[in-house]
Amino acid sequence: MISIGVDIGGTSIKGASINEQGQIMARFSLPLIAQETGDQTIARLGRKILSFISEKKMQKKEILGLGIGCPGAINSEKGIVDYSNNLKWNDVPLQEILEKVTGLKVKVTNDANAAALGEACFGAGKEASSIILLTLGTGVGGGIIINGQVYQGNQGKGAELGHTVIEIDGRPCTCGRQGCLEAYASATALISDTKEAMKKHPDSLMWKLVNDDITKVNGKTPFDAKIKGDIYASEIINHYIKYLGEGILNFCNIFRPEAIILSGGIAQQGKDLLNPLIDYCEKRNYGFKKTPKVKITTAQLGYDAGVLGAASLFFHNQ
C-alpha cells in the first residue's frame, strides 16, 4: 500500500507517492499562485494529484490516503486551515475540498508536525518511540511524537514549542508574549543579534565575510566567523546556545524523550551547532541521578521530511 504525502511550502507545493518503508516512488510539484484564494489552490492541488495518479498508473485502491503538511494554524480534527500568515489563507476547508476533488481520504497537520513524524518514522528518530522536533527557521516550530504518534493537542493547537517563555519580560515575540524561545533561538533572532553585534563592533571579522554588506548576513555568518576566531561571533553563538540549550533542557524535563531533533536553517550548521549545544546541555542536565540521556541531533531527511511525514499520517496507526 502507498500513501501520498504533500508539503505545502511558502512558494510551492511538493508531493510524492510513498510506500510503508518510506521509499519515495514518484514526485510532483506545483507552484503557488499569488492571485489564487486558498480554496482555489487546494482545488488545483486536487486536480494535480488526480493527474499524477493517472500518469503514474496508480490504482486508487492501493492508495491509503492523502496526507498534507501545511504551515499555519491547522484544525487537524476538522481538516481546516484556520489561518496561515505565510500563505495568507483563512478558514480554508482543505480536507473537505481535497476529498471532494480526489475521492481519497485526507488528513492534514501542521508542517512542523509532519516533519517530526517524517523524522520519527524514517529519519533521525527512527530508533526512538518518543521524540521532539524543533525547527530553527524564521520562527521556532515544534513537533511532538509520543509512542510513535503525533501529539497535536486540542484542535491541533498544541506543540507550539517556540512559544514558551524562557525569559519573563524578555524580548517581544510575534505571538504577543514576551521572552518566548522563538525570540532567541530562531534564525531570525540569530541574524538580528549578529547584525546588532556587527554594528557595535566595526572591527568584527563578520564584516569581511559579508563583503561589508550587512544585508548579506545569514544564520551561517556567526558560525563561520567563530571558526575563524572572531570573538564577537563567539559571543553571539554562546548566547544563542545558552538560550536554545535552556529551551531544550525544558523539553527534556517535560517529555524526557529519547531524542530531540533539530531541523530548519540553523540545524544545517551540523556539528558546529551540535557540539557546543550538547556540551551545554550535558553539563546542566536536570539534577536527577540516573536520568536517561536525551540524544540531541539534527534532522536526516532534509526537505523530504515534510512529504514523508505527511504520507505517514496514514501509516503506523496514526
Add this chain to the structure above:
Amino acid sequence: MISIGVDIGGTSIKGASINEQGQIMARFSLPLIAQETGDQTIARLGRKILSFISEKKMQKKEILGLGIGCPGAINSEKGIVDYSNNLKWNDVPLQEILEKVTGLKVKVTNDANAAALGEACFGAGKEASSIILLTLGTGVGGGIIINGQVYQGNQGKGAELGHTVIEIDGRPCTCGRQGCLEAYASATALISDTKEAMKKHPDSLMWKLVNDDITKVNGKTPFDAKIKGDIYASEIINHYIKYLGEGILNFCNIFRPEAIILSGGIAQQGKDLLNPLIDYCEKRNYGFKKTPKVKITTAQLGYDAGVLGAASLFFHNQ
C-alpha cells in the same frame, strides 16, 4: 473488579480498595518508621496489604493489581524508586518486593502522576481526555495525561514540569538549574517571598495575621492579607500569579490540553487563586485566533487523588 491504590506520603502510607467507578470500598494506612530501610518499609506494606485483603474478605482473583504512587525519582518501567529525598530511599526495588510478598501485579509511578491520573479518571479532569496537573506544594510537581493515559517519559523521568526555566539566570532551583518555575510558583517560594516582603515592610498587615511571629507565615498568609487590603500582600500575589501564569501559558502552548488542574497547598486558596490566575492567562492567551480555551481549575479529589490515581494504573487501559 477492583484495584488497590497506595499513596506513599512523607509521614504515612495510605491505601484503599477501589472499584472501576472510582468508589473507595475500604481503606488502610500504616506509619512510616524512620529507622526502617526502604526495602523493609515496602515488605511491611506488602504484609499489611495481605492482612487488609483477608480482613476485608476480598478474593485475590477479583483484584486487578496494586498501584503505587511514590514521591521521588521513579523508574516506572522497572518499578524501582531510584531515589526519594523525602523518604531517604535509594534504589528500592518496590515492584519486585511487593509482587513477591503479595503475589499481586504491581505498577508504580511518581506521586504527581498518580494524582493527575486520579483527577483525570474521577475528579476535575473526568470530562477531558488530555490534562496537565500541577502540584503547588513544597515543590512544583507535574502530571501529564494524554488521551486518558499517564505520560511518564523515558524510564518515568518526564513530567518534571516544575523544572522548566522561565527566567534565564533566575533564582537558583533545588535541581541545580536557575530560574525554574518551581523557584517562583511553589508554596516554598511564595512563603519565602512573603517573609522577605514582611521584613521590608514592618507596617504590613501580614504581621498582624501571624501575631508578629514570622515563623507562622504559610501559603495562606498573603492571600488573606490581600483580601483585607494589604498592598504588600497584593504585590506578592501579583508577582506569584504572573510567574505561575506564564508557566501555565507555556503548558497551554506545548500541550493545548483541555484542562490544567492545580493541586497542593496553594490550590486550597480556591477562587482567590483561580480568579486572578484565569484573568492573567486569558488576557495573554497565545496569539492564535480560534485557539481552544484551556480550563484552569483546582483539583477535586483532595487527599484521595493519590490512591484513586494509583489504583487507576490498572483501569482504563493504562
